[in-house]
Amino acid sequence: MLNKKSVEDIEVKGKKVLVRCDFNVPLADGKITDETRIDGALPTIKYLINAGAKVILCSHMGKPKGEPKPELSLAPVAKALSAKLGKEVVFAADDNVVGENAKKAVAEMAEGDVVLLENTRYRIEETKNVAEFSKELASLADVFVNDAFGTAHRAHCSNVGVTEYLDTAACGYLIQKEIEFLGNAVNNPVRPLVAVLGGSKVSSKISVINNLLEKVDTLIIGGGMAYTFMKALGKNVGDSLLEADYIDYAKEMMEKADKKGVKLLIPVDTVVAKEFNNDAESKISENGIEDGWMGLDIGPKTVELFSNALKDAKTVVWNGPMGVFEMPNFAKGTNAIANVLAEIDATTIIGGGDSVAAVNQAGLGNKMSHISTGGGASLEFLEGKDLPGIVAINDK
Ligand code: AMP
Numbered sequence: 249m250l251n252k253k254s255v256e257d258i259e260v261k262g263k264k265v266l267v268r269c270d271f272n273v274p275l276a277d278g279k280i281t282d283e284t285r286i287d288g289a290l291p292t293i294k295y296l297i298n299a300g301a302k303v304i305l306c307s308h309m310g311k312p313k314g315e316p317k318p319e320l321s322l323a324p325v326a327k328a329l330s331a332k333l334g335k336e337v338v339f340a341a342d343d344n345v346v347g348e349n350a351k352k353a354v355a356e357m358a359e360g361d362v363v364l365l366e367n368t369r370y371r372i373e374e375t376k377n378v379a380e381f382s383k384e385l386a387s388l389a390d391v392f393v394n395d396a397f398g399t400a401h402r403a404h405c406s407n408v409g410v411t412e413y414l415d416t417a418a419c420g421y422l423i424q425k426e427i428e429f430l431g432n433a434v435n436n437p438v439r440p441l442v443a444v445l446g447g448s449k450v451s452s453k454i455s456v457i458n459n460l461l462e463k464v465d466t467l468i469i470g471g472g473m474a475y476t477f478m479k480a481l482g483k484n485v486g487d488s489l490l491e492a493d494y495i496d497y498a499k500e501m502m503e504k505a506d507k508k509g510v511k512l513l514i515p516v517d518t519v520v521a522k523e524f525n526n527d528a529e530s531k532i533s534e535n536g537i538e539d540g541w542m543g544l545d546i547g548p549k550t551v552e553l554f555s556n557a558l559k560d561a562k563t564v565v566w567n568g569p570m571g572v573f574e575m576p577n578f579a580k581g582t583n584a585i586a587n588v589l590a591e592i593d594a595t596t597i598i599g600g601g602d603s604v605a606a607v608n609q610a611g612l613g614n615k616m617s618h619i620s621t622g623g624g625a626s627l628e629f630l631e632g633k634d635l636p637g638i639v640a641i642n643d644k
Contacts, residue, residue, distance in 0.1 A: 264389045303363070373405055377403050426629075430620065430629045446473065455631040456631050568602060
């Protein structure tokens, strides 16, 4: 368990509190199409308002690459947030983020007021963690709170640099929950601990596989990355996704699992198709895949094998779909695993990115114990890496 100060451990009454949120919401024609991230930030913001803080919010949105791009302004977020909080959120529309508007708005704040700064990535310094912008951000506030898990694996001005110029840095409720669930799962799990890994590439999950083999009781591998493991067992994989450079690595990992007494499960049958297309001719293939066919989902026997391994789990971490879940005909394996996780009596943690989309597509989001808000960040957490955004928060 990481021993970091939370928002409840610090003095905030009457103080100017700079809060790094994750308001990187999807936009279409200037309208927010999914407000999940704004909702996720509300507990910390409400706590600070009620505690009598002067709440200064900041966030990035998209990738403006150091230039003010009106289509990536946080103005729509200020509006949505005002509606949700039932009070005005003053938007400081400065192209340089910490400009005349921001300074004036902050100077006029009373306890419980809320100000939102403009997109931090309007400044070129932000993603390079340049001191000048960190100092400007810090100059607005007395204390800092980080509640953006999605950027915790990056050292930027608004989550790491700024902490150099303020004495107090705590985490908000969102980050606290991420640390609790992901931290406990990896470092102090109720066993059996089962990890389910999928997605397209072994190469992007190498460090996760390696680190999780030190921790788990069972490791399940599905998705496109499974074919490299099948090949390593000497099976034909036809036209399926294969990373030939990683066959030796897959062998190594299977040997490591063997030595550690970790059960490593890979698919025993596969839904194969003639083309990468939802309507392509398809069939179930056992014992390898013929040339001319490609694997796009796990087969029914594999669903059974994986489900059985999950049945008695007490903690499950899932990252990466079992097949091409974006195509309904090849989403069955992923949906089946989502359904098993929804039913078992275990702490179930969905580790960001495509697995979150898959669980929500199956309508089972609310059946999981924890859905991580950070794709890259949760992956790096599972790799066992220190996340700079978390390291920068004061210890208790
Ligand atoms: P990742 O970003 O590595 O987690 O990969 C997610 C992507 O993997 C999704 O877009 C899936 O469609 C894709 N994927 C899963 N299984 C397969 C497969 N058998 N063949 C090709 N792509 C797959």
